[in-house]
Amino acid sequence: xxxxxxxxxxxxxxxxxxxxxxxxxxxxxxxxxxxxxxxxxxxxxxxxxxxxxxxxxxxxxxxxxxxxxxxxxxxxxxxxxxxxxxxxxxxxxxxxxxxxxxxxxxxxxxxxxxxxxxxxxxxxxxxxxxxxxxxxxxxxxxxxxxxxxxxxxxxxxxxxxxxxxxxxxxxxxxxxxxxxxxxxxxxxxxxxxxxxxxxxxxxxxxxxxxxxxxxxxxxxxxxxxxxxxxxxxxxxxxxxxxxxxxxxxxxxxxxxxxxxxxxxxxxxxxxxxxxxxxxxxxxxxxxxxxxxxxxxxxxxxxxxxxxxxxxxxxxxxxxxxxxxxxx
Amino acid sequence: xxxxxxxxxxxxxxxxxxxxxxxxxxxxxxxxxxxxxxxxxxxxxxxxxxxxxxxxxxxxxxxxxxxxxxxxxxxxxxxxxxxxxxxxxxxxxxxxxxxxxxxxxxxxxxxxxxxxxxxxxxxxxxxxxxxxxxxxxxxxxxxxxxxxxxxxxxxxxxxxxxxxxxxxxxxxxxxxxxxxxxxxxxxxxxxxxxxxxxxxxxxxxxxxxxxxxxxxxxxxxxxxxxxxxxxxxxxxxxxxxxxxxxxxxxxxxxxxxxxxxxxxxxxxxxxxx
Numbered sequence: 001x002x003x004x005x006x007x008x009x010x011x012x013x014x015x016x017x018x019x020x021x022x023x024x025x026x027x028x029x030x031x032x033x034x035x036x037x038x039x040x041x042x043x044x045x046x047x048x049x050x051x052x053x054x055x056x057x058x059x060x061x062x063x064x065x066x067x068x069x070x071x072x073x074x075x076x077x078x079x080x081x082x083x084x085x086x087x088x089x090x091x092x093x094x095x096x097x098x099x100x101x102x103x104x105x106x107x108x109x110x111x112x113x114x115x116x117x118x119x120x121x122x123x124x125x126x127x128x129x130x131x132x133x134x135x136x137x138x139x140x141x142x143x144x145x146x147x148x149x150x151x152x153x154x155x156x157x158x159x160x161x162x163x164x165x166x167x168x169x170x171x172x173x174x175x176x177x178x179x180x181x182x183x184x185x186x187x188x189x190x191x192x193x194x195x196x197x198x199x200x201x202x203x204x205x206x207x208x209x210x211x212x213x214x215x216x217x218x219x220x221x222x223x224x225x226x227x228x229x230x231x232x233x234x235x236x237x238x239x240x241x242x243x244x245x246x247x248x249x250x251x252x253x254x255x256x257x258x259x260x261x262x263x264x265x266x267x268x269x270x271x272x273x274x275x276x277x278x279x280x281x282x283x284x285x286x287x288x289x290x291x292x293x294x295x296x297x298x299x300x301x302x303x304x305x306x307x308x309x310x311x312x313x314x315x316x317x318x319x320x321x322x323x324x325x326x327x
Numbered sequence: 328x329x330x331x332x333x334x335x336x337x338x339x340x341x342x343x344x345x346x347x348x349x350x351x352x353x354x355x356x357x358x359x360x361x362x363x364x365x366x367x368x369x370x371x372x373x374x375x376x377x378x379x380x381x382x383x384x385x386x387x388x389x390x391x392x393x394x395x396x397x398x399x400x401x402x403x404x405x406x407x408x409x410x411x412x413x414x415x416x417x418x419x420x421x422x423x424x425x426x427x428x429x430x431x432x433x434x435x436x437x438x439x440x441x442x443x444x445x446x447x448x449x450x451x452x453x454x455x456x457x458x459x460x461x462x463x464x465x466x467x468x469x470x471x472x473x474x475x476x477x478x479x480x481x482x483x484x485x486x487x488x489x490x491x492x493x494x495x496x497x498x499x500x501x502x503x504x505x506x507x508x509x510x511x512x513x514x515x516x517x518x519x520x521x522x523x524x525x526x527x528x529x530x531x532x533x534x535x536x537x538x539x540x541x542x543x544x545x546x547x548x549x550x551x552x553x554x555x556x557x558x559x560x561x562x563x564x565x566x567x568x569x570x571x572x573x574x575x576x577x578x579x580x581x582x583x584x585x586x587x588x589x590x591x592x593x594x595x596x597x598x599x600x
Binding site: 059123125126129130132133134135154163164165166167168169170171 | 518
């Protein structure tokens, strides 16, 4: 008698599983909008086409996660020249509790500052995988709960989709403070532009080029994007007949500033626009710091996603740049 | 040795063959008056997946079927799945497909005559096969196993495949735990963390076991290779009515799949630590 012959009609029983979180919990955040979180976190993932591997050892993107009573944010630096950051406000969640360590008597003497947030290094790709474990379609009924037990404890995701439960426990490590950039001194230009226009401006670039020149100026055409590559020269300018107020929502253009950037670093800044961005504040300083501040919208919530890119050092010119000098 | 049949349900057979190809490139066909069995073995015998697909002759060959051999009217042979797939694909718009065992220059072939639905075109296709003896077939029978420790009806296989697909980023090994209290747990673990998925409210098929109720364990676990189980779970593409999973402790993991009147049984090796 084979195993096949033994099967007949099914029997049924119901029992809820036993689950308990034994560790002390310092942070809990719960929401039904799992897919929105996955979308926001995915915008800062940079896809390196050269290093795309299929084995599990390369499935890492370590970011600094900061949890405060007001927000939970994720950011990472690539050297000193690229930073990506996204954050979720406590108001986005149905439930959000963060208990910072309380000052004890012995701390008063040495005057050390109390931390205003928990900070740790964690693998963002694992978090995104966890969020998408039941699929990444928008109409999923998945709820997620983030749980953190404090220094040294794992960052935990508890997911529930119609009674099926998944627990994703991710190791946390020590981290360093993210780089800070001076976006004001000595002189900077700022524009606030709607994302559709920005996407249009960068949309048709020759992405096979390695560099892009970005220029912001108080004189028409105000905003210029140029590449030089295998497909020749490409230059985008806004309609020179239009006034600055017609193109930008707002602007502060003090002097002409132009810098050269590595195009692969600009690409993720533009890709993020496709994820439901409403508008972007673009800042460019004389010292070569470029910052994209996108406002991504999910439902009625707004989420800032910020990319900071440092220009290629002005001492590294080569003959190709002669084609891209400003007039 | 003679074999001649008209093939019905060729589209389903094509889907089955495409599914078999996820496991390996060739298979053994064992045709008897009652059933057609496909045996697919991946890789080596020690470490591979073994699958047995059983199709009732009555349903796929109907009444127009004759088989004759000295071995109890049973024929068995080895065939390349890609050849079978191509022939079935070319027959996709035909209602009139005849298969015959033939010999060309003393080599055996499976000869297909495919008449198009408009009866204007006739296709002839020959697939080379390697005939096997009953002794050779006897070496490919299903493993002899005791009663399973635990068994359960799986939830939707497609979602399980998606879940395990994400888990494979963490580890090459998956731990499956079946509890006789209607629960199933899938888990992967690595120094970087762990992912656990937990299903409740599942059903258990009734199995005729020799064990008394007291002797049955509450739950049992098995460790399997993630890539292998992902290959098995492709069967969701055929939208099975039922998928049962059994753990034979220390021996293997079994999936029994029912797709209309076809049954597929998968034997997966268990990793013993």
